[in-house]
Amino acid sequence: MSESATARPRRRVSVVGVLGELLLTAGVLILLFLGWQLWWNDAIMAGQQSDAASDRSTSWAEQDRAEHGDPAATPPPADPGEPVVDQTKYGNGDAFAVMYVPRFNAEGTFDSVRNIAEGTGLDVLNSFSLGVGHYPGTAMPGAVGNFAIAAHRSAYGGGMHEIEQLQLGDAIYIQTKDGWYTYRFRDFEYVTPETVDVLAPVPHHPDLQPTDRIITLTSCNPLYSTAERIIAYGVLESWQPGAANPPAEIADAVASWES
Numbered sequence: 001m002s003e004s005a006t007a008r009p010r011r012r013v014s015v016v017g018v019l020g021e022l023l024l025t026a027g028v029l030i031l032l033f034l035g036w037q038l039w040w041n042d043a044i045m046a047g048q049q050s051d052a053a054s055d056r057s058t059s060w061a062e063q064d065r066a067e068h069g070d071p072a073a074t075p076p077p078a079d080p081g082e083p084v085v086d087q088t089k090y091g092n093g094d095a096f097a098v099m100y101v102p103r104f105n106a107e108g109t110f111d112s113v114r115n116i117a118e119g120t121g122l123d124v125l126n127s128f129s130l131g132v133g134h135y136p137g138t139a140m141p142g143a144v145g146n147f148a149i150a151a152h153r154s155a156y157g158g159g160m161h162e163i164e165q166l167q168l169g170d171a172i173y174i175q176t177k178d179g180w181y182t183y184r185f186r187d188f189e190y191v192t193p194e195t196v197d198v199l200a201p202v203p204h205h206p207d208l209q210p211t212d213r214i215i216t217l218t219s220c221n222p223l224y225s226t227a228e229r230i231i232a233y234g235v236l237e238s239w240q241p242g243a244a245n246p247p248a249e250i251a252d253a254v255a256s257w258e259s
Contacts, residue, residue, distance in 0.1 A: 083142030
């Protein structure tokens with residue numbers, strides 16, 4: 001019997017088979033893109049946002065030392081007085097503060113230093129140098145009322161990626177050109193995206209006159225979803241004048257930003 005007679009017939013390629021292969025390939029590409037978007041790109045942006053915030057913090061500290069000398073050589077006042085509240089009218093995208101939350105970096109997965117800029121649009125939250133936005137019309141750091149800010153939990157740097165890990169009493173440090181404000185986390189709340197009265201001077205009670213100095217952190221919930229919002233509230237514990245005068249508990253961390 002000849003070789004040609006014993007050869008197996010060539011398998012025909014069907015349209016369905018080709019379509020199946022294309023769909024499988026597309027699925028793999030989509031998974032790779034999602035992995036890049038949700039992890040790799042997230043990590044890159046987190047590092048860039050953190051570097052930008054560290055640079056701003058260092059610049060303010062250097063300016064403070066140039067104007068007032070090294071704070072280490074002068075004992076801090078026993079009573080720093082009422083917190084200084086910045087009265088500047090900032091435009092959208094203007095950075096005016098730095099946020100540092102040690103709990104956000106407890107596992108070393110994301111850098112936890114971020115610039116805070118006016119506005120909560122994508123030009124702020126998705127920025128390579130910003131990442132945290134201030135709700136216009138809410139209080140400024142240290143003021144009586146509600147200092148309300150927002151950031152992503154996933155993608156684009158994840159400025160509040162680990163917000164759900166906050167524990168009672170955790171510090172939320174805010175630095176401005178005027179000094180450092182230490183807030184302490186108190187509790188969580190989960191609301192719908194339409195529940196905007198969490199931003200009121202007294203959350204959920206817009207008709208009341210505020211007496212406390214609070215901070216409200218808002219982000220999407222659950223992780224990788226925008227179905228609801230996770231809200232973290234904190235209360236101002238103390239403030240220290242001077243951008244080069246961080247609280248003792250984080251002095252080493254802040255010093256490392258300058259290296």
